[in-house]
Amino acid sequence: xxxxxxxxxxxxxxxxxxxxxxxxxxxxxxxxxxxxxxxxxxxxxxxxxxxxxxxxxxxxxxxxxxxxxxxxxxxxxxxxxxx
Amino acid sequence: xxxxxxxxxxxxxxxxxxxxxxxxxxxxxxxxxxxxxxxxxxxxxxxxxxxxxxxxxxxxxxxxxxxxxxxxxxxxxxxxxxxxxxxxxxxxxxxxxxxxxxxxxxxxxxxxxxxxxxxxxxxxxxxxxxxxxxxxxxxxxxxxxxxxxx
Numbered sequence: 001x002x003x004x005x006x007x008x009x010x011x012x013x014x015x016x017x018x019x020x021x022x023x024x025x026x027x028x029x030x031x032x033x034x035x036x037x038x039x040x041x042x043x044x045x046x047x048x049x050x051x052x053x054x055x056x057x058x059x060x061x062x063x064x065x066x067x068x069x070x071x072x073x074x075x076x077x078x079x080x081x082x083x
Numbered sequence: 084x085x086x087x088x089x090x091x092x093x094x095x096x097x098x099x100x101x102x103x104x105x106x107x108x109x110x111x112x113x114x115x116x117x118x119x120x121x122x123x124x125x126x127x128x129x130x131x132x133x134x135x136x137x138x139x140x141x142x143x144x145x146x147x148x149x150x151x152x153x154x155x156x157x158x159x160x161x162x163x164x165x166x167x168x169x170x171x172x173x174x175x176x177x178x179x180x181x182x183x184x185x186x187x188x189x190x191x192x193x194x195x196x197x198x199x200x201x202x203x204x205x206x207x208x209x210x211x212x213x214x215x216x217x218x219x220x221x222x223x224x225x226x227x228x229x230x231x232x233x
Contacts, residue, residue: 007133007205008216056203059138075135075203079219082132082163082204083116083175083195 001070003036005046006077009053012046021070029055030064032074052078084159085143087134089166092176101158101180108157110184112191114177120170128209132165132174135203139163142202150179150194154186161194163204193230200227 004017026035033053037044047053055062056075068074086092094115102108118130143161150156158180168174177198179190206217 004135006135006203007207011216056135056138059135059141075138077135077203078205078216080200080203081206081217081219082134082202083199083223 001068002073004073004075006075008078009046009076013042022068026068028064028068029057029062029066029074032068033064046076054079084161085140085147086160086162087136087139087143088162088164091164091173092162094173094176097160097162097176098178101160101178105157105180107182108180109182110187111178111180112184112187113179114175114191114195115173116175116195118168118170118172118174122208122210124208124210124212124215126210127170128211129167129169130174130209131167131207132163133205133207134163134165138203143198146194146197146201149197150190153193154179154181154190155183156181156186156190159190159194161198163198163202165204196223196226196230199223 001020001022002017003020005013010016022032022035026032033047037047054077057066057068058073098111098113102111120127147159147161150159156179160178162176164174177191177194179187181187200223208215208217
């Protein structure tokens with residue numbers, strides 16, 4: 001699974017993304033975030049305020065119950081501030 | 084038309100191109116967003132726009148398609164820059180052309196309001212205090228919300 005991080009999430013994690021293989025019980029966005037928190041202290045800190053994290057699955061916004069599969073592109077980022 | 088680019092754009096040339104050779108357009112509305120020097124953290128030295136290549140273009144395309152489905156718009160253009168910009172530099176151009184002004188003006192405002200809350204861009208402000216990611220604003224959410232269909 002390809003993870004991408006943007007804005008301060010990239011800063012807190014110290015990298016723009018990574019390839020990770022979550023365990024089989026991770027089937028949706030919410031479960032993925034729960035598992036990501038256990039990967040490292042940096043991941044836990046970056047995801048501490050879950051309300052400040054938006055998720056896109058294959059470049060579409062996704063809620064906590066959206067399914068995730070091996071091979072998906074999952075992006076984590078703060079609320080957008082363009083324009 | 085959607086363009087996401089690092090380079091600046093020529094407002095006059097872009098707007099002229101939208102109506103060139105056409106006689107059905109009665110009004111052209113535009114909005115240009117600029118880097119403002121004044122911030123809550125003090126004088127801005129620069130602003131860096133980050134985006135999500137791929138998803139950004141996809142979202143902007145959907146926002147434009149939504150505008151075209153709601154208003155009788157003859158031509159539309161969104162240009163959004165990324166990278167490090169200095170105070171006074173242009174960030175974004177949104178323009179809509181239509182037979183009549185109401186569709187052009189409303190469509191233009193809709194595009195910028197929705198772009199601000201839905202397109203994956205993030206602003207990093209540089210001041211003497213260092214770099215600070217800009218937080219999303221409730222007022223932007225409210226501006227976008229009023230275009231939601233009930």
